[in-house]
Amino acid sequence: MATISLEHVTKRYPDGTEAVRDLNLDIADGEFIVFVGPSGCGKSTALNMIAGLEDISDGELRIGGKVVNQLTPKDRDIAMVFQTYALYPHMTVRQNMAFPLKIARIPQEETDRRVMEAAELLELTEHLDRKPANLSGGQRQRVAMGRAIVRNPQAFLMDEPLSNLDAKLRGQMRTSIARLQQRLKVTTVYVTHDQTEAMTLGDRIMVLRLGQMQQVGSPQELYNWPANLFVAGFIGSPSMNFMPGQLADGMLKWPLGDVPLPAQRVQALRDEKAARDVIVGIRPEEFEDASLVETAKRDRGSVVNVKAEVLESMGSDVFAYFPVPKPEGAQMAELERVAEEVGSGDAPGSSSTFVARLDPATQAREGAPFDLWFDTQKLHLFDASTGKVLGR
Amino acid sequence: MTAVAAPAARTTPRRAQQPVIPPRRKISWGTANAITIAWTLFPIWWLIALSFKDPTTLTDGSFWPIKWSGANYAGIFHSSAFIRPLLNSIGIGLISTVISVILGTMAAYAIARLAFPGKTVLIGVSLMIAMFPAISLVNPLFNIERVIGLFNTWPGLIIPYLAFSLPLAIYTLSAFFREIPWDLEKAAKVDGASQRQIFTNVIAPLAAPGIATTSILVFMFCWNEFLFAISLTSTNAARTAPAAMGFFTGVSQFTFPIGSIAAAAVIITIPIVIFVMIFQRRIVAGLTSGAVKG
Numbered sequence: 001m002a003t004i005s006l007e008h009v010t011k012r013y014p015d016g017t018e019a020v021r022d023l024n025l026d027i028a029d030g031e032f033i034v035f036v037g038p039s040g041c042g043k044s045t046a047l048n049m050i051a052g053l054e055d056i057s058d059g060e061l062r063i064g065g066k067v068v069n070q071l072t073p074k075d076r077d078i079a080m081v082f083q084t085y086a087l088y089p090h091m092t093v094r095q096n097m098a099f100p101l102k103i104a105r106i107p108q109e110e111t112d113r114r115v116m117e118a119a120e121l122l123e124l125t126e127h128l129d130r131k132p133a134n135l136s137g138g139q140r141q142r143v144a145m146g147r148a149i150v151r152n153p154q155a156f157l158m159d160e161p162l163s164n165l166d167a168k169l170r171g172q173m174r175t176s177i178a179r180l181q182q183r184l185k186v187t188t189v190y191v192t193h194d195q196t197e198a199m200t201l202g203d204r205i206m207v208l209r210l211g212q213m214q215q216v217g218s219p220q221e222l223y224n225w226p227a228n229l230f231v232a233g234f235i236g237s238p239s240m241n242f243m244p245g246q247l248a249d250g251m252l253k254w255p256l257g258d259v260p261l262p263a264q265r266v267q268a269l270r271d272e273k274a275a276r277d278v279i280v281g282i283r284p285e286e287f288e289d290a291s292l293v294e295t296a297k298r299d300r301g302s303v304v305n306v307k308a309e310v311l312e313s314m315g316s317d318v319f320a321y322f323p324v325p326k327p328e329g330a331q332m333a334e335l336e337r338v339a340e341e342v343g344s345g346d347a348p349g350s351s352s353t354f355v356a357r358l359d360p361a362t363q364a365r366e367g368a369p370f371d372l373w374f375d376t377q378k379l380h381l382f383d384a385s386t387g388k389v390l391g392r
Numbered sequence: 393m394t395a396v397a398a399p400a401a402r403t404t405p406r407r408a409q410q411p412v413i414p415p416r417r418k419i420s421w422g423t424a425n426a427i428t429i430a431w432t433l434f435p436i437w438w439l440i441a442l443s444f445k446d447p448t449t450l451t452d453g454s455f456w457p458i459k460w461s462g463a464n465y466a467g468i469f470h471s472s473a474f475i476r477p478l479l480n481s482i483g484i485g486l487i488s489t490v491i492s493v494i495l496g497t498m499a500a501y502a503i504a505r506l507a508f509p510g511k512t513v514l515i516g517v518s519l520m521i522a523m524f525p526a527i528s529l530v531n532p533l534f535n536i537e538r539v540i541g542l543f544n545t546w547p548g549l550i551i552p553y554l555a556f557s558l559p560l561a562i563y564t565l566s567a568f569f570r571e572i573p574w575d576l577e578k579a580a581k582v583d584g585a586s587q588r589q590i591f592t593n594v595i596a597p598l599a600a601p602g603i604a605t606t607s608i609l610v611f612m613f614c615w616n617e618f619l620f621a622i623s624l625t626s627t628n629a630a631r632t633a634p635a636a637m638g639f640f641t642g643v644s645q646f647t648f649p650i651g652s653i654a655a656a657a658v659i660i661t662i663p664i665v666i667f668v669m670i671f672q673r674r675i676v677a678g679l680t681s682g683a684v685k686g
Contacts, residue, residue: 053578074584086579090597099593100583148581157582 002064002154002187003029009059009209019045021211023059030185032178034202036234041324042211042232043191044159049155050189052076075105080146083160085140087147089133093119094128097146104151111150120148121180129151138169155187162197169247174200193293195235199223206230231386232281232380240318241354242383245280250353252379254280255324255352259376261391269391274383278390280382284319287356289364291370301375309353310368318358322372325355326352430571434630436661442654450651464655468640474656476628477636481660484546484632485614488553492610493603495554496561501595503562505577515562523648524560530623539625542625552620565607570594606672612664633660 002044004027011020020042027033035043050061052073061069068076079100087096094115101111119125122142132140148156154342161177166216178201181188192198199207199219206216207230215227219235226232232240245254250266254260261269290303306376310320356372381390413421442450446461449590468474502508503515534543542548572595580590595602621635628636636658640649 051578051582053581057602071581072587078582078584080579082579084575086573086575088576088594099585102594103584103589115526147579151583335538363519 001088003027003062003099004155004187004189006046006050007060007062008032009046009061010057011042011049011050012057019120019211020049020208025206025213025216027187027189032190032201032203034190034192034205035208036195036198036205037208038234039193039209039212039391043193043208045211046208047157047159047189047191050104051078051080059240060080062251066200077151078152079153079155080128080153080157080159080281081144081148081161083145083163085132085161085164087140087143089132092129093135093146093270096132096143097150098149100151105245110171112282114152115146115149118149121149124145136198137165138173141165141173145177149180153186154158155189156181158190160192161190163192163194166249170197177201188227194318196237198249199235202221203312205235205392207234225389226281226380227278227389232382232389234250236283238284238357240281240283241382242279242281242326243324243354245278245354245381246276246280247274247289248276252278252280252381256374257302259302259379260377264379269381274381275389276385279382279384279387281382282374282378284355284357286290286375286378287320287354287359288373288375289359289362291363292359292361293373298373298376301373303373305369306372307369308366310365311362311364316360318362318364320356320358320362320364320372321353322356324352393551412450419426419581439654440656442651443658445651447651464651465659468656468659472628473640474633474652474659477631477633478659480546480628480630481632481634482663484549484553484630486610488550488557488614489611491550492557492561493556493607495564496558496606496610497567497599497603499558499562500565500569501591518559518562521555522563526556526619530619533620534623537625541560541625544630546630548624549620549630549632552624557613558668561606563611564606565599565602567586567625568605572598589615608625608667608671611667613662615660 006023007026009020010018011024012018020381025033035046037043045054050063052068052071052075056069060067061222063076063078077346088099091099097118098111098116099202101114109277115128116125119128122145124139124142124146127135127139127143133144141164145162156228158177162173165173168183172198177190190197190201199222202219203220204216204218207214207222209230215222215231222231226235226240229242233242236340243255245252247253250261250263252261290298293301306322306324308322310321312321326336356374358364362370383390438455441455441457443451443464444460444462445457445464445661446459447463449459451459473490475633478479498511499514529552537548547640576598577590581593585593598652615632616634618634620637621632625631625635633656637653640652640656
């Protein structure tokens with residue numbers, strides 16, 4: 001168990017492209033940190049650099065306080081779980097799990113003991129003499145975990161370990177990974193493109209985009225105070241709704257009406273010399289059917305009359321999709337770019353549909369107009385050209 | 393070149409569902425298969441039948457030997473005219489195969505796994521050598537070998553065989569190496585294995601079917617080779633079995649040695665059959681299944 005720290009870590013390929021740029025991060029002992037981002041954001045490259053599978057072009061990597069830039073993977077004392085599990089197909093489950101110990105020349109008795117221990121922990125005892133080909137996806141995944149556990153490594157590195165499983169199994173394995181990590185208290189770096197996995201597993205999350213760190217913080221911090229448009233769009237499901245707006249005299253003009261902003265916010269915006277053109281973000285959760293909002297709370301927000309095109313009832317919630325007129329000539333280049341990267345099918349720039357998450361008691365009907373309340377204090381404002389958060 | 397296509401076939405799921413074949417299709421396919429098998433096996437049977445015919449009934453044209461006899465076999469094993477070439481064939485074939493597969497394994501591993509300058513050139517050149525018409529090399533090789541004293545020796549045949557079999561080995565093996573998932577090597581690396589341990593513990597066992605396939609192909613190439621064998625040898629010191637068969641003589645000047653040739657042909661087919669039978673199971677086994685999500 002150890003701390004891992006990255007200082008100005010950069011990965012540059014011979015052709016000059018930078019897969020990871022100037023990464024700075026301190027991972028505490030026993031912490032579960034998740035690297036998350038869309039494909040090609042450099043998260044796997046960063047992990048491979050920690051593992052020693054890729055060279056570090058620039059910067060310093062320390063594991064347990066020791067600089068390990070030049071060390072081979074075997075001298076870094078880390079264990080890794082791969083997306084493809086990478087089990088040795090010609091070995092049984094037992095041999096697979098014992099392989100790292102065999103290489104390290106651990107005595108046979110000790111090896112047997114550790115393999116049995118891991119197998120019990122992962123409920124693999126009955127499968128020890130089977131080959132990977134005869135195991136189900138979930139079992140293979142557990143064998144891969146077992147191979148990592150037996151070594152008592154300084155750190156676990158996991159590269160999208162659950163993305164080859166079906167949705168139900170993924171949910172189960174997610175909880176068992178969380179439980180396992182709490183029990184073993186080993187520093188864990190987990191890479192995923194799935195924000196749900198990131199939110200549920202991580203003590204802290206680092207969001208990456210185009211090789212650069214966007215924000216690092218606890219899941220709640222990222223959700224409540226996204227540092228920029230990208231993080232805002234990436235974290236949360238369904239994604240945050242975005243629409244351009246304009247600031248003028250403490251008022252926000254945007255397609256859902258003119259909204260007064262809280263005084264504190266206005267001051268902060270003034271201090272930052274915020275531009276007139278902004279992008280406004282609001283999470284689906286900040287909407288509510290106006291008829292269901294108590295009067296006291298109602299004053300904190302604003303009401304707009306909309307027509308729901310589609311209502312999706314999830315039992316616990318109702319998702320209402322309603323059109324929002326898109327202002328013409330708005331500066332939305334950054335927004336469109338982000339939408340494309342985040343891969344939200346509902347590109348905020350091109351389509352103009354908002355999602356609201358409503359209480360199931362709502363009386364809204366498809367195609368019929370209804371009053372929708374939204375919390376103006378929870379609006380997120382971003383600079384239209386840089387995407388940075390404003391007025392925080 | 394079915395062996396080259398083999399790696400692709402190995403990726404098909406093991407428990408693929410058997411499609412239901414309608415009976416009429418079954419019959420038509422069955423007939424076509426039967427005809428093809430008969431067509432290919434007929435000359436072999438003819439050869440076997442000939443080899444067992446009594447020398448006096450050799451030309452009776454019958455499909456089945458009327459008078460069975462081992463005289464042809466006894467004849468070829470009686471003189472050194474066949475035994476020595478047979479030993480030459482086995483020796484030259486095995487030595488060429490071992491060297492070719494060892495070098496080929498290393499080269500193919502490098503080609504499949506490493507990025508190094510001149511890689512494409514290397515692959516191109518090796519393929520070009522394999523495609524080169526051997527006949528155009530016979531004359532220069534004959535002169536070179538005569539001058540440097542390799543003519544009519546084992547190395548005199550092994551060296552040209554290597555030149556032609558190595559590209560074949562590299563090409564086949566690199567296809568197999570490419571099939572082995574990268575992640576396995578990375579996993580072994582993280583598990584603490586050195587490059588050598590990775591190769592011996594992970595890569596080599598997984599590449600075994602490929603190595604077996606390649607060995608068979610290379611051995612068969614050397615075993616069947618005729619042009620160099622006949623041009624670069626002059627006595628039984630290095631002459632291989634296929635070449636020696638051309639020098640068989642009958643009992644007298646006027647008897648055609650067809651019985652002996654048939655018997656020798658049957659004999660030299662046997663090692664190939666044995667070789668294939670030994671390695672067949674390994675070739676067919678899809679060893680990499682289950683390594684990654686299947």
